[in-house]
Amino acid sequence: MSRPLDAVLEGCRALIGERCSTNASIRDQHAHGEDWQTPARPDAVCFAQTTAEVSAILALCHRHAVPVVPFGAGTSLEGHVTAVRGGISLDLSRMTAILEVNEADLDARVEAGVTRQALNQHLRDRGLFFPVDPGAEATIGGMCATRASGTNAVRYGTIRENVLGLTVVLADGRVLETGTRARKSAAGYDLTRLFVGSEGTLGIITAARLRLYGIPEAISAAVCQFPDLAGAVETVIAVMQSNIPVARIELLDEVQMRACIRYSKLDGYAERPxxxxxxxxxxxxxxxxxxAVEEIAGSFGGSAFAWATSEEERARLWKARHAAYYAGVALRPGCKSITTDVCVPISRLAECMLGAKKDIAASGFTAPIVGHAGDGNFHTMILVDPNDPAEIARGFELDRRIVARALAMGGTCTGEHGVGLGKREFLLREAGADAVEAMRAVKAVFDPRGILNPGKIFMN
Amino acid sequence: MSRPLDAVLEGCRALIGERCSTNASIRDQHAHGEDWQTPARPDAVCFAQTTAEVSAILALCHRHAVPVVPFGAGTSLEGHVTAVRGGISLDLSRMTAILEVNEADLDARVEAGVTRQALNQHLRDRGLFFPVDPGAEATIGGMCATRASGTNAVRYGTIRENVLGLTVVLADGRVLETGTRARKSAAGYDLTRLFVGSEGTLGIITAARLRLYGIPEAISAAVCQFPDLAGAVETVIAVMQSNIPVARIELLDEVQMRACIRYSKLDGYAERPxxxxxxxxxxxxxxxxxxAVEEIAGSFGGSAFAWATSEEERARLWKARHAAYYAGVALRPGCKSITTDVCVPISRLAECMLGAKKDIAASGFTAPIVGHAGDGNFHTMILVDPNDPAEIARGFELDRRIVARALAMGGTCTGEHGVGLGKREFLLREAGADAVEAMRAVKAVFDPRGILNPGKIFMN
Structure with a gap:
């Protein structure tokens, strides 16, 4: 071990005792997310329980220039938690306090390790909910850090629109509170939005103040199947262009449906888009x-709606949707998924998705498609053998083709998963050299010693 | 004139000819917004017509370290356009091209000098509208720069939520394109949101890509009058807490109603909250x-709704609302308004507003109250004699008391007007020294020579 690391470990042990661990299996668990990237172990894992502990650990790491990689639920699909330069994996999953719920103001303040499901469980009896829901059982801290969204974003916005303020520990250990409890503010630079999506590279989020919503008086869910993918996508486009305030509109292609029917026992549905x-x-x-939506769907060949109006039926349906990633991966035992996350203007969605479908067919890969189609965002899960570098290279080639098409349409390489390791080259292509240089300069201000999640977002 | 200024003027004249002016009356027009701050003239005014011209002018000013103050419609209430350190007032009001309207994707790209009314006029025949509407006939560039909102924000969000991307000229003349045409993105730091609300201190916005909305199938407007202010505020709170997706909910106290009845000939209404x-x-x-809203209002003593369902009636009503500022100022000929802009959590709005009302009564000032009450945001227009420094000081004292109360409630000193000159001390109190230091550090990255709207946002 290096001397700086020794000094940090000594300090951390004095601070949090056995919650600073160099145990090999714990380090292995913190070496990867759910992505296809090569795992890289941190030198140690620190389980923090308070903002003060995070602050003290960061101050130590800053002093000794030791990398810190924040870790929440470990569900990243882009290598965010991989400790590519070693150092400390700072695990916030034990920071699970729901600090405040203000029913009258529809806001809550929670620690970073609270998961979206735990929060919604807590809120349900009060008739409230937090809408942002990536499929994974992610932590609120991780969701803020990666600018997450999910199925409800089409109606309620992404986490960017639903965070009022953050508690952020800066690289040197100072603690910043951003935002206020007011719904809007024009007071200075929007530091909240700067940290949202910064992937742990500008500071470590330890708490967030979130917007809540009343559970609607009525909720109903429906499933509609199509003879072809084009009909399903065209339906989405027409619904969005018709101004109908649909809360969720999710698309699964026939491969993804096959996966979900098998994995989540979605009986009664056909393997169709x-x-x-x-x-x-x-x-x-x-x-x-x-x-209105059923009429539109019908005009594009959609089946009559299969309704899920009871809470149980709806829960089963959305559980299956949220498990789509795991269902997809289960199609090929032992595989990993290279997951695209392109998002395009809605008018280009059909062309983009049908193009991806053709690329997949030409590639020979099994690659289910699932997406938050109302946002113009979809995922292609390119299932690769993680032990076959040539196959990974071919998979990444397919990924590149799909992204290039989306960028040419004015879209983005990542609608919600973030850049991490996997999309750094795409960020450069999408945002351009000047914008990435500006981002780097901002990074240098907040993290002059380069200890915060190094290697992520930016190419070396 | 200083040598650096001479060099800049020479360069500007070579570039844009007579559109670079040192005419005294033009400089006077560019010495102030609609605020109470002491005017300060720029040394020259440049009327830019293209992003390339803005780029060339900034490169010149950067080289010679000459200040640049962006100017749009000149409707700032916080001294944003005052040239406190001289230099060039860069007037973008001639950049009025609507570059794209994509009906299928509900987005548009416009130059910075396009006003919200011009944009909506252009969109109307297509059945579309852009919802962000500060009372003033502001430019889109100015609205982006100050993180504006207005009457529709309670339903459609502020400009922060409605900008997809920006064209920004950096201090040294480089041109940055931020964002994409996709509805959401997790690709790197949110530079768009960093420039939104940066008040011309990080770069100069020359174009914006905006979200559009379909004009709803049905629109109706209604007026409801109350025996006391408490009843009106409590109605707003109850409506917001009831989850009713009201598009606009604006509050005017009896003083503001008196002003509007006189100024906008709002016949048929009483001088009541x-x-x-x-x-x-x-x-x-x-x-x-x-x-649902009428029932709630009734339970707090509200009158039966007076309906404005035709487009003409609605236009008359909202024109009066938008003219509230000019109506208020007209209550005291020759006065200027020190305008508060506090925004608090909705549950605290009654306490905050009634507290302000008491402070006003104790102060002896005429000070109408008008607000975007659904957001928890209201304005007190403290009408002062601009030639009486002692009165300005007393007015600012009242302002301070109102802001202090809002901050103590977890609110913000500015919901939508921005910091400018007038709210710099409040920003420090609200955000704290570390946050303001972080903002300053970001400023130094983007504007190392300090030429971009110097003196704004930060105390010297």
């Missing part, structure tokens, strides 16, 4: 929305 | 919303 809808509002409003 | 509502949706949805 499918849309999952959810409608929120008053009873009359929901009925009105659903009728 | 009043709410202006607007409902958007399907016909059934609008009726449902309005009924």
């Amino acid at each position: 499918t849309l999952f809808f959810e409608f929120h509002g008053s009873k009359a409003g929901v009925a009105e929305q659903a009728q | 009043t709410l202006f509502f607007e409902f958007h949706g399907s016909k059934a949805g609008v009726a449902e919303q309005a009924q």
Whole structure:
């Protein structure tokens, strides 16, 4: 071990005792997310329980120039938690306090390790919910750090629109509180939004103040199946262009449906391109929305709606949708997924997705498609053998083709997963050299010694 | 004139000819916004017509370290356009091209000098609108730069949520394109949101890509008057807490109503605390919303709704609301307004506003209150004699008291007007020294020579 690392470990042990661990299996668990990147172990894992501990650990790491990689639920798909330069994996998953819930103001303040499901469980009896839901059981800290979104974003926005403020520990250990409890503010630079999506490279988020919503009076979900992918995508486009405030509109292609039927026992559905809808509002409003959408779907060859109106049926449906990633991976035992995350203007979605479908066919890969189609965002899960470098290279080649098409359409390489390790070259292509240079300069201000999640977002 | 300024003027004249002016009356026009700050003239005014011209002018100013103050419609209430350190006032009001309107994707790209009304006029025949509407006939560039919002923000969000990307000229003349045409992105730091609200201190916005919305199937507006301010505020709070997706909910106290009745000839209304509502949706949805709100208002002593359903009636109502500032100033000929812009959590709005009302009574000032009450945001227009420094000091004292109360409630000193000159001390109190230091460090990255709107946001 290096001397600086020794000094940090000594300090951490004095601070948090056995919650600073160099145990090999714990380090292995913190060497990777759920992605296809080569795992890289941290030298130690620190389980922090308070902002003060995070602050003290960062101050130590800053002094000794030892890397720190924040870790939440470990569900990153882009290598965010991989300790490519060793150092400390700072695990915040034990910071699970729900610090405040203000029903009257529809806001809550939670620690970074609270998961979205734990938060919603806590809120349910009060008739409230937090809408941002990536498929994974991610932590709020991780979701803020990667600018997550998920199925409800089409109606409620991404986490960017739903964070009022953050508690952030800076590289040198100072603690910053950003934002206020007001719904809007024009007071100075938007530090909250600067940290949202910064992937642990500018500071470590230890708590967040979130917007909440009342559980709607009426909710209903419906499934609609299509003879071909084009019909399903065109339906999404027409619904979005019709101004209908649909709460969720999710697309699964026939490969993804096959995976979900097997994995989540979604009996009664065919292995066909499918849309999952959810409608929120008053009873009359929901009925009105659903009728309008069903008519549009019908005009593109969609089946009659299969309804899931009870809470149990809806829960089963969305559980299957949220498990889509695991269902996809299960199609090929032992595989890993190179997951695209392109997002394009809605008018280009059909062309983008059908193009991806052709690329997949030409490639020979099994690659289910699932997406938050209402946002113009979809994922292709390119299932590769993680032990076959040539196959990974071919998989990444397919990934590149799909991303290049999306960028040419004015889209983005990542709608919600973040850059991490896997999309650094795409960021440069998408944002351009000047923008990436500006980002680097901002990084240098907040992290002059380069200890915060080094190697992520930027190419070396 | 200083040598650096001479060099810049020579360069500007070579570049844009007579559109670089040192004419005294033009400089006077560019010495102030609509605020109470002491005017300060720029040394020259440059009327730019293209991003390339802005780029060339900034490169010149950067080389010679000459200040640049961006100027749009000149409607700032916080001294944003005052040339406190001289230099060039860079007027973008001639950059009025609407570059793209994509109906299928509900987005548009416009030059910075396009006003919100010009944009909406252009969009109307296509059945689209852009919702962000500060009262003033501001430019889109100025609205982005100050993180503006206005009456529709309660439903559609502020400009922060409605900008997809920006064209920004950096201090040294480089041109940055931020964002994409996709609805969401997790690709790197959110430079778009960093420039939104940066008040011309990080770069000069020359174009913006905006989100558009379909004009709703049904729109209706209603006016409801109350015996006391408490009833009006409590109605707003109850409506917001009831999850009703009201599009506009604006509060005017009896002083502001008196002003509007006189100035905008709002016949038929009493000089009483009043709410202006607007409902958007399907016909059934609008009726449902309005009924629910009318019931709530009634329970707090509100009158029966006076409806404005025709487009003309609605236009008259909102024109009066938008003219509230000019109506208020007209209450005291020759005065200027020190305008508060506090925004608090909705549950604290009654306490905050009634507290302000008491402070006003104790102060002896005429000070109408008007606000985007659904956001928890309201303005107190403290009408002062601009030639009486002692009165300005007393006015600012009242301002301070109102802001201090809002900050103590977890609110912000500025919901939508920005910091400019007038709220610099409040920013420090609200955000704290570490956050302001972080903002300063970011400023130094983007503007190492300190030429971009110097003196704004930060105390010297």
